[in-house]
Amino acid sequence: xxxxxxxxxxxxxxxxxxxxxxxxxxxxxxxxxxxDHDTCKQYEDEAIKNNKIFSGKIIKGAEFHAVFQNRSIExxxxxxxxxxxxxxxxxxxxxxxxxxxxxxxxxxLLNICDKQGIxxxxxxxxxxxxxxxxxxxxxxxxxxxxxxxxxxLGELAESFSVxxxxxxxxxxxxxxxxxxxxxxxxxxxxxxxxxxxxxAFLAHPFEYKFDDTIGFINDLRKEAELDGIECFHxxxxxxxKKDILVEYARKNNLYISGGSDYHGDRKPDIKIGIGRGSxxxxxxxxxxxxxx
Numbered sequence: 704x705x706x707x708x709x710x711x712x713x714x715x716x717x718x719x720x721x722x723x724x725x726x727x728x729x730x731x732x733x734x735x736x737x738x739d740h741d742t743c744k745q746y747e748d749e750a751i752k753n754n755k756i757f758s759g760k761i762i763k764g765a766e767f768h769a770v771f772q773n774r775s776i777e778x779x780x781x782x783x784x785x786x787x788x789x790x791x792x793x794x795x796x797x798x799x800x801x802x803x804x805x806x807x808x809x810x811x812l813l814n815i816c817d818k819q820g821i822x823x824x825x826x827x828x829x830x831x832x833x834x835x836x837x838x839x840x841x842x843x844x845x846x847x848x849x850x851x852x853x854x855x856l857g858e859l860a861e862s863f864s865v866x867x868x869x870x871x872x873x874x875x876x877x878x879x880x881x882x883x884x885x886x887x888x889x890x891x892x893x894x895x896x897x898x899x900x901x902x903a904f905l906a907h908p909f910e911y912k913f914d915d916t917i918g919f920i921n922d923l924r925k926e927a928e929l930d931g932i933e934c935f936h937x938x939x940x941x942x943x944k945k946d947i948l949v950e951y952a953r954k955n956n957l958y959i960s961g962g963s964d965y966h967g968d969r970k971p972d973i974k975i976g977i978g979r980g981s982x983x984x985x986x987x988x989x990x991x992x993x994x995x
Contacts, residue, residue: 704730704731704732704733704976704977705734705735705961705962705976705984705989706727706735706736706963706965706975706976706984707734707735707736707738707779707781707960707961707962707984708736708738708766708906708936708960708961708965709723709737709738709964709975710737710738710739710740710766710964710965710966711723711739712833713742713744713748713835714739714740714741714742714835715740715835715836715837715966715969716739716965716969717966719748720737720745720748720750720751721748721750723737723965723975724750724751724754724756724757725757726975727759727976728758730975732759732975733759734759734760734761734762734986734989734993735757735759735761736761736762736763736764736781736962737761738766738962739765739766740765740767741766741767741768741795741796741835742765742792742796742835743763743765743783743785743789746763746785762781762993763781763783764779764780764781764782764783765779765783765788766778766906767779767792767887767892767896768886768887769886769887769889769891769892769893770883770888771922771926772922773874774873774883774911775883775886775911776905776906776923777905777906778892778893778896778905778906779903779906779960780896780899780901780902780903780904781902781904781960782900782902782993783896783900783901784899784901785899787895787898787899787900788896788899788901791895791899795885795886801834801835802834804882804885805831805836808838808839808882809830809838809842811880811881812842812871812878812880813842815877815880818877819855819877820855821846821852821855821856822849822851822852823842823845823846823848823849823852824845824848827845827848828841829841837867839863839867839871843863847860859878864910865912866878868911869912872911889923889926889927890926890927893927893929894927902930902931902958902992903929903931904929904930904932904933904958904960905920905923905929905931905932905933906936907933907936907937908920908932908939908948909936909938909939909948910936910938917947917951920932924955929957930957930958931952931958931959931992932952932959932960933960934948934949934952934960934961935959935960935961935978935982935984936961936962936978937963937964937973937978937979940978940979940980940981940982958988958991958992959991960984960989961982961984961988962978962982963975963977963978
């Protein structure tokens with residue numbers, strides 16, 4: 704069993720590194736990567752530095768936000784020199800910058816809610832304890848406390864993921880917060896990963912809910928070459944989406960990756976190693992690129 708996409712308290716997960724390693728060992732995973740957002744601090748954690756818990760192979764990785772065609776995407780990086788990545792990421796993701804970003808986005812989203820006639824009680828919004836947490840999640844939780852908002856939001860009330868991907872991250876939406884102004888450009892992210900000796904994979908292509916996912920991937924590859932695609936992910940478990948991505952990767956000489964996108968209790972239906980139940984990335988697929 705393999706899982707190359709997991710998060711801990713070093714970004715938006717709720718488990719410490721030691722807990723994640725123990726779960727991976729209990730499930731007898733062979734290869735793992737802890738891919739916290741925009742940081743490599745997870746690899747400075749004592750549980751990994753002096754690992755006596757997990758007996759499998761740990762691939763150093765991270766998941767980076769990036770902007771392409773004015774849209775937000777994520778890029779997974781594997782086999783990276785964490786020192787190079789850490790030095791680069793500070794210019795975008797230092798504690799001070801993330802804190803200021805949270806404050807700005809908090810005000811922007813509340814102003815948008817006011818304009819759209821959405822009901823909320825600001826005193827009920829729990830401010831994030833960590834600068835790496837999405838302030839929008841806490842606002843969304845408050846919006847969902849008011850039944851009147853369900854009629855206004857429609858399908859957006861289905862989940863925060865839908866609200867985020869279809870609206871907050873969509874420049875054409877009236878709910879767009881323009882958080883992408885704080886994110887690096889796609890080409891810069893790809894170039895930095897390659898400079899750090901790593902390989903760059905487009906994370907969960909179907910998670911973005913683009914009208915033409917394959918067309919978007921084609922456009923990405925024209926600007927800066929991807930090494931691979933995350934074909935195995937909870938967002939591709941249904942409607943043959945995984946097979947579509949694997950076929951595309953094979954036809955275009957791209958490597959294949961995958962993972963559960965584990966966040967702990969924040970996404971209770973996602974489990975390490977299996978996602979929503981059918982994650983099944985083969986060892987052979989990973990070994991095609993792991994040591995190259």
